[in-house]
Amino acid sequence: MKRKLLLWISIILLVITAVTLLFSHNQLEEKHEEEIRRVISSNGGGVVKIERVEPEDSPFADDFNKSNVVYKITYHKRVQNKGDAIEFYSIGWSSNFKHDVSY
Numbered sequence: 001m002k003r004k005l006l007l008w009i010s011i012i013l014l015v016i017t018a019v020t021l022l023f024s025h026n027q028l029e030e031k032h033e034e035e036i037r038r039v040i041s042s043n044g045g046g047v048v049k050i051e052r053v054e055p056e057d058s059p060f061a062d063d064f065n066k067s068n069v070v071y072k073i074t075y076h077k078r079v080q081n082k083g084d085a086i087e088f089y090s091i092g093w094s095s096n097f098k099h100d101v102s103y
Helices: 002-042
Strands: 045-053 069-077 084-091 097-099
Touching: 002 045, 002 069, 045 084
Parallel strands: none
Antiparallel strands: 045 069, 069 084, 084 097
């Protein structure tokens, strides 16, 4: 009887932990996207597309911290009308941006 109770408590705690981690991860990604949009907008641009990419596929391949997330942002510059530009942003847990030059 005690074993069954302990097993159920363990399963419930595991499910609660998994749901909490998933919710936290989604909240963090939303926060990153909001910050990306804010930064691009404050520099006179408009975000077209935000993609999460592997560090190896970015300019940060050699300078990457495992706790960072790398995004590829396609945006247009409202002031120049020269088409879309692409930048890569590496965002750590503190949401500090580190970006590479436009392509």
